[in-house]
Amino acid sequence: MKLVIATNNLHKLVEIQDKLHGVCEVLNLSQIACTEEIPEDGDTFEANALQKAEYVYANYGYDCFADDSGLEIEALDGRPGVYSARYSGQDKDSEKNMDKVLMELQGVENRCAQFRTVVALVINGEKHLFEGVIKGTILTERHGEGGFGYDPIFQPDGYDCTFAEMSLEEKNKISHRGQAIDKLCQFLKNLN
Numbered sequence: 524m525k526l527v528i529a530t531n532n533l534h535k536l537v538e539i540q541d542k543l544h545g546v547c548e549v550l551n552l553s554q555i556a557c558t559e560e561i562p563e564d565g566d567t568f569e570a571n572a573l574q575k576a577e578y579v580y581a582n583y584g585y586d587c588f589a590d591d592s593g594l595e596i597e598a599l600d601g602r603p604g605v606y607s608a609r610y611s612g613q614d615k616d617s618e619k620n621m622d623k624v625l626m627e628l629q630g631v632e633n634r635c636a637q638f639r640t641v642v643a644l645v646i647n648g649e650k651h652l653f654e655g656v657i658k659g660t661i662l663t664e665r666h667g668e669g670g671f672g673y674d675p676i677f678q679p680d681g682y683d684c685t686f687a688e689m690s691l692e693e694k695n696k697i698s699h700r701g702q703a704i705d706k707l708c709q710f711l712k713n714l715n
Contacts, residue, residue: 524546524547524548524586524711525547525548525550525585525586526543526547526548526549526550526585526586526587526588526644526646526711527549527550527551527552527554527555527557527579527583527585527586527587527588528549528550528551528552528587528588528589529552529561529575529576529578529579529587529588529589530551530552530575530589530590531551531552531553532671534670534671535590535671535700536549536551537691538691538694538695538698538700538701538704539590539700539704541691541692541695542695542701542704542705542708543704543707543708543711546708546711546712547711550585552579555579555583555585557579557582557583561574561575561578561579562574562575562578563575563591565591565605566605567605567641568591568592568593568605568639568640568641569591569641569643569652571589571591571605572589572590572591572641572642572643572652573589573643573645573650573652574589575587575589575591575643576588576589576643576644576645576650577643577645577650579645580645580648586644586645586646586647587644587645588642588643588644588645588707589642589643590640590641590642590643590700590703591605591640591641592607592638592639592640592641592699592700593605593606593607593608593638593639594607594624594636594637594638594672594673594677595636595637595638595639596624596628596634596635596636596661597633597635597636598628598631598633598634598635599624599627599628603620603624607620607672607673608620608672610623610624611623617671617672617673620672620673621665621673621675621676624661624673624676625661625663625664625676628661628663634660634661634662635658635659635660636658636659636660636661636677637656637657637658637659637699638656638657638659638673638677638698638699638700639654639655639656639699640654640655640656640698640699640700640702640703641653641654641703642654642655642700642703642704642706642707644707644710646714651710653703653704653706653707653710654702654703654706655698655699655700655701655702655703655704655705655706656699656702657679657680657697657698657699657702658679658680659677659678659679659680659682660677660678660680661676661677661678662676662677662678662685664676665685665687666678666684666685666687666688667684667685667686667687667688667689668687669686669687669688669689669690669691669694670685670686670687670689670694674686674687674694675687679697682697686698
């Protein structure tokens with residue numbers, strides 16, 4: 524089985540290919556010659572993920588899955604949420620995004636947060652959604668060199684390190700994206 528993942532994010536691609544190895548062949552957008560910017564203007568994770576998967580299915584004819592993920596911080600009323608990648612501006616600069624979050628949380632005691640992912644699968648014209656959530660805390664400064672996005676400031680509950688201090692394998696076992704992809708994998712295995 525071949526599935527396209529609607530992303531150009533290489534970090535995300537590596538994480539997902541690691542999870543789906545042996546379940547199906549995962550093609551990225553460049554492998555299907557999709558070079559245009561896929562619309563992603565919904566106001567929920569579900570809407571954005573579906574929009575991307577449906578776009579590839581409708582325009583390229585491939586079964587496709589896409590995810591939308593973000594960081595939801597309690598003290599910021601769920602922000603940055605669906606705007607996580609472009610929280611500090613359209614340039615999607617992770618360093619600036621983390622700076623903005625840390626600045627907004629200065630002096631704030633409640634640092635509870637969660638990462639949430641929604642994966643949308645469009646297969647044979649049918650739509651399916653899978654969700655993953657991991658709760659944790661936003662630290663006051665960056666720790667670790669790995670991962671991407673907000674990983675250096677997010678410490679998952681029950682761990683004494685950030686996502687950025689974990690190996691890819693460790694992070695994939697517990698992460699929001701890992702959980703959602705596990706549900707996708709189980710669905711695909713049951714399909715075969």
